[in-house]
Amino acid sequence: MNIFKQLFGSNNTAETAKQRLRFVLIHDRAEIPPGLLELIKDDIITALSHRVPVDREGVVVQFEQHNNESRVLVDVPLLVLNGERKSVRRKA
Amino acid sequence: MESVVITITSGKGGVGKTTCAANIGSALAILGKKVVLIDGDIGLRNLDIVMGLENRIVYDAVDFIEGRCRLKQALIRDKRAAELYLLPTAQTRDKSAINAGQMVRLCDEMRGDFDYIIIDSPAGIEQGFHTCLAPANRCLVVTNPEVSSVRDADRVIGLIEAAEKGPAQLIINRIVAARVKRQEMLSTEDITEVLSTPIIGIVPEDENILTSSNRGQPIVMNGKSPAAMAFQDIARRITGEDIPLQPLRASGSLLQRLFSRA
Numbered sequence: 248m249n250i251f252k253q254l255f256g257s258n259n260t261a262e263t264a265k266q267r268l269r270f271v272l273i274h275d276r277a278e279i280p281p282g283l284l285e286l287i288k289d290d291i292i293t294a295l296s297h298r299v300p301v302d303r304e305g306v307v308v309q310f311e312q313h314n315n316e317s318r319v320l321v322d323v324p325l326l327v328l329n330g331e332r333k334s335v336r337r338k339a
Numbered sequence: 340m341e342s343v344v345i346t347i348t349s350g351k352g353g354v355g356k357t358t359c360a361a362n363i364g365s366a367l368a369i370l371g372k373k374v375v376l377i378d379g380d381i382g383l384r385n386l387d388i389v390m391g392l393e394n395r396i397v398y399d400a401v402d403f404i405e406g407r408c409r410l411k412q413a414l415i416r417d418k419r420a421a422e423l424y425l426l427p428t429a430q431t432r433d434k435s436a437i438n439a440g441q442m443v444r445l446c447d448e449m450r451g452d453f454d455y456i457i458i459d460s461p462a463g464i465e466q467g468f469h470t471c472l473a474p475a476n477r478c479l480v481v482t483n484p485e486v487s488s489v490r491d492a493d494r495v496i497g498l499i500e501a502a503e504k505g506p507a508q509l510i511i512n513r514i515v516a517a518r519v520k521r522q523e524m525l526s527t528e529d530i531t532e533v534l535s536t537p538i539i540g541i542v543p544e545d546e547n548i549l550t551s552s553n554r555g556q557p558i559v560m561n562g563k564s565p566a567a568m569a570f571q572d573i574a575r576r577i578t579g580e581d582i583p584l585q586p587l588r589a590s591g592s593l594l595q596r597l598f599s600r601a
Contacts, residue, residue: 264553271388282397282398283397
């Protein structure tokens with residue numbers, strides 16, 4: 248997909264525009280500024296780090312809306328002693 | 340450092356105010372100036388998405404004015420230039436959220452820190468426009484070579500003069516040389532004659548503008564397309580350089596030329 252994009256999609260900015268609009272409209276409608284998720288992400292990392300080793304780079308915080316229901320999805324990969332990752336997924 | 344506050348306005352919507360603000364601000368920053376762009380369009384913010392900074396917003400100008408954050412928390416630094424900042428506005432409030440006095444105080448707070456404070460005014464001539472006009476040292480009026488926007492520009496130029504913020508300077512945006520040549524589009528001279536207002540820049544219609552806003556990258560940041568060069572010239576004129584207005588060339592891509600002939 249990446250190679251395809253590089254070969255043919257370099258000027259395919261309509262798709263870029265669509266993705267950016269989709270993102271910004273979710274936040275406009277929910278009245279939650281996009282940058283707030285970054286702050287929430289920092290808070291969650293700080294909170295969990297007190298109890299378990301967290302893979303900071305892998306943390307994903309997303310905002311979703313379905314049928315008048317809004318939720319923040321948080322995916323936190325943990326650093327486990329034997330090197331394997333375990334994922335904690337929680338809904339807030 | 341004493342800032343110059345530049346308000347970009349138009350009367351009519353959709354003529355390219357936000358594109359002009361984003362590109363002139365970016366071009367000034369690329370010239371090494373310290374610049375802050377203020378989105379004055381409360382409730383319909385767009386400067387953030389045109390600049391590609393929409394996902395960095397946590398606080399906005401209204402949050403600062405109402406005491407929910409410090410100014411530094413609301414300012415978004417654009418890392419693509421040395422000293423370029425965006426002050427986004429609120430998306431879920433209306434024009435009454437900031438009044439003229441508050442806008443003046445907001446600009447006063449920043450006056451020592453920036454060379455240029457550029458305010459992207461909302462369309463229209465109501466409160467939002469007057470709020471953005473209040474702190475202005477200089478006003479740029481954007482128009483297209485088309486009757487309705489020229490008429491609205493005239494109205495706005497009158498209001499700017501009445502507020503003793505004149506003389507306004509004109510940006511003619513989206514001009515197509517081939518159509519001017521065929522006498523089916525108002526020329527620069529026609530518009531100057533009708534409005535008797537000095538012109539600070541002429542920006543040709545440029546298909547690269549759409550792709551640049553799709554990406555969230557002001558066109559002056561990458562490349563030498565016709566519109567980018569026009570915006571760079573405007574920025575230089577703002578700093579006081581004497582750059583003569585470039586004569587329009589009926590160039591553009593082959594496709595553009597074919598279309599404009601149709």
